[in-house]
Amino acid sequence: MVEVLIAPLAGEVEARTCAKLMAESEPWLTLGRSYESALTLLRDPTREVYVAHDQRGIAGFLILCMVGAFVGYIQSVAVQPDRRGQGLGTQLIAFAERRILAEYPNVFMCVSSFNTEAHRLYQRLGYQIVGELTDYIVHGQSEILLRKTVGPLAGRTGLTPDQGGTRETSTGMAPRPESS
Numbered sequence: 001m002v003e004v005l006i007a008p009l010a011g012e013v014e015a016r017t018c019a020k021l022m023a024e025s026e027p028w029l030t031l032g033r034s035y036e037s038a039l040t041l042l043r044d045p046t047r048e049v050y051v052a053h054d055q056r057g058i059a060g061f062l063i064l065c066m067v068g069a070f071v072g073y074i075q076s077v078a079v080q081p082d083r084r085g086q087g088l089g090t091q092l093i094a095f096a097e098r099r100i101l102a103e104y105p106n107v108f109m110c111v112s113s114f115n116t117e118a119h120r121l122y123q124r125l126g127y128q129i130v131g132e133l134t135d136y137i138v139h140g141q142s143e144i145l146l147r148k149t150v151g152p153l154a155g156r157t158g159l160t161p162d163q164g165g166t167r168e169t170s171t172g173m174a175p176r177p178e179s180s
């Protein structure tokens, strides 16, 4: 397996490289994601973006959403076309799981109904279908909502008495995910 270094997105040049990768690749070609909209997403301060580097440069990236209803959402994962099928996507998803499961017990992601190879990978990594959003981004295609969980939300957050019961805080680390 090729080893990569995964680090937070650093600067505009990296953002532009990731936006180009996204805009030139399926599923985003079919979903109509332009270079400009990809760049806007990568610059969105509400998202966490992590970039995988190998000896040749940027090998792939991840966009995570750690706020909102489906907190712990892997919004995008992409690997450079010439590096696919070498375990990098698996490493990026394992990184996302460590990041998310340290705080929350669920990892969510969507996969387009036509992206059967990626869906097969996610199934192998333990993701289960929890919903289908029909005609969600483009007509005639669904986004399949996937979830990997290590337990229910209840008991993981609570009010701490020493803070006057005003602040919610995590009561502990979620178990580490199965190695994948």
Ligand SMILES: CC(C)(COP(=O)(O)OP(=O)(O)OC[C@H]1O[C@@H](n2cnc3c(N)ncnc32)[C@H](O)[C@@H]1OP(=O)(O)O)[C@@H](O)C(=O)NCCC(=O)NCCS
Pocket (backbone or CB within 6 Å): 025, 026, 027, 076, 077, 078, 079, 080, 083, 084, 085, 086, 087, 088, 089, 090, 091, 110, 111, 112, 115, 116, 117, 118, 120, 121
């Ligand atoms: C999906 C993706 C991130 C996986 O990364 P990867 O480095 O190729 O994945 P790995 O090497 O860890 O695992 C290989 C698995 O990925 C799947 N895969 C999906 N698209 C693939 C592609 N274009 N080339 C090779 N494998 C691909 C295959 O099912 C393969 O599983 P298999 O061994 O059962 O055939 C990557 O292929 C990619 O960037 N695809 C285009 C963008 C995309 O579809 N992103 C996901 C949106 S939900």
